[in-house]
Amino acid sequence: MVALIFKVGLLTMKTAAKPLAKQFESFVMGHPVLRRNVINLAQWLHRLEVGITRGAEGKTGRAFVGDMSEEKAMELASKVASEGFLYGMGIALLVVELDRKNKEDAAKKEKEQEEKEQIRELHERHLHTEKELREQLRTLSKQLHRMDERLEYMEQKLGRRNSWLPSWG
Structure with a gap:
């Protein structure tokens, strides 16, 4: 039951992440320092994308990659902020x-x-009990053997009788 509640909670957080990402995007784009950093990240991603595209097309050598317009950079920066939040949320959920x-x-x-x-303790107790029982069996066997010897001695002294009943006269 707890696992089910936990999974539902994670699913709810994942579902709520999209609207939260929009709010995070608005916050980042409204904060002057964060906004500048995200725009710089967007420009870097643009240069990286152009370099990867040129490499995929088989073009070699370095080419000048100009900065994107402010509007495109803002659009990409807002995407980066939003997707970065979703990615971070996904990683956090995965870690949890x-x-x-x-x-x-x-x-x-x-x-x-x-x-x-x-199980080990039970096995040890059983081994100990078995050892004690074997010792008792040896003791009883010795006692029985001594009693057999005594009985034989007494029968020799008294003479063997053919019945268990004493002879009457």
Whole structure:
């Protein structure tokens, strides 16, 4: 039941991430320092994209890659902020899920270790009990042997009788 609630919570967070990403985008684009950093990141991504595209087309050598217009840079920067938030949220959810799974696995492993230890202890008790029973059996066997010897001695002294009943006169 707890796992189901946890999964529903993660799904809810994932669903809420899109609107939150829009708010994050608005915040970043409204903050002067963050805005400048995201625009610089967008310009860098543009240069990287052009370089990758040229390489894929088989063009070699360095080419001048001009900066994007302010409008395009703003558009790409807002996408970067939004997608970056979603990516970060996805990673956070993945980390939380992995942590939960690791704790679950650790608890399961600990339970298995406890069960193995209980089985070992039970086995040791059984071995100890078996040893005690074998010792008792040896003792009883020795006592029986001594009693047989005594009985034989007494029969020799008294003479063997053919019945269990004493002879009457």
